[in-house]
Amino acid sequence: MPDRQPNTALRVPLAGFLAWLVPGMGHLFLGHRARGLVFLVTITATFWTGVAIGGVGGTVHPGERRLWFMAQLLTGGQSLAALGMHNSVVRSLPQDRPPYLGSWLSIDVGVHYTGVAGLLNLLVILDALSRADPASRHHRVGEREPPLGGT
Amino acid sequence: MSSFLVAIFATGLDVSGRGRLLLMLPLCLSIAVVYKTTRCESLREIPGASLVLWVTIVLGMAAVGVGLWVLFRIMV
Numbered sequence A: 001m002p003d004r005q006p007n008t009a010l011r012v013p014l015a016g017f018l019a020w021l022v023p024g025m026g027h028l029f030l031g032h033r034a035r036g037l038v039f040l041v042t043i044t045a046t047f048w049t050g051v052a053i054g055g056v057g058g059t060v061h062p063g064e065r066r067l068w069f070m071a072q073l074l075t076g077g078q079s080l081a082a083l084g085m086h087n088s089v090v091r092s093l094p095q096d097r098p099p100y101l102g103s104w105l106s107i108d109v110g111v112h113y114t115g116v117a118g119l120l121n122l123l124v125i126l127d128a129l130s131r132a133d134p135a136s137r138h139h140r141v142g143e144r145e146p147p148l149g150g151t
Numbered sequence B: 001m002s003s004f005l006v007a008i009f010a011t012g013l014d015v016s017g018r019g020r021l022l023l024m025l026p027l028c029l030s031i032a033v034v035y036k037t038t039r040c041e042s043l044r045e046i047p048g049a050s051l052v053l054w055v056t057i058v059l060g061m062a063a064v065g066v067g068l069w070v071l072f073r074i075m076v
Helices: A008-021 A025-030 A033-054 A066-073 A077-092 A104-132 A134-140 B002-010 B018-039 B043-075
Strands: none
Touching: A008 A025, A008 A104, A025 A033, A025 A104, A033 A077, A033 A104, A033 B002, A033 B018, A033 B043, A066 A077, A066 A104, A077 A104, A077 B002, A104 B018, B018 B043
């Protein structure tokens, strides 16, 4: 079977970027399919549950909750999609009305869900970087590496 | 399709009453599952380890909440 794994210099940053772009994609790229799917389903469900609870207008709000928004941005493409929806909702409202279409309590819960989803994806990104880097493999003694091309 | 998604996510849910505390359960479960998936060497260990961590987090937060409530009742 041909070795389809890119060299380490490309493999580490690519795994990190994919892990940021889509939660779990870095692990899928490295051949850890089951782990990648767990991350994809769990973090995606957490993020969009938060958006559904709080409403996209108040939950993803870079102007008012900058630190939370930075945490939300760690979910990558999903946060950018939610930001696009936020802008769409804001544009559809009268200019004198804030984009709060839910109660403050709902927004608070939604912000926590989406922010925690982003912070969890930071953990996943770091894990993907560690698994992609051969120099850090000594920390994982006993773990079976997936065969080339994935399992 | 995009207007359908916007309709779902545009308006938040009505979260009120003490039942809102139950919303911490799925969030804690998510934290437990992701953390244990990064830590466990064998995939078979993940469900059990996640469940133990989930229960630990929920009980720990409940204990902290009760402790703060008792402190509040004593001081006020």
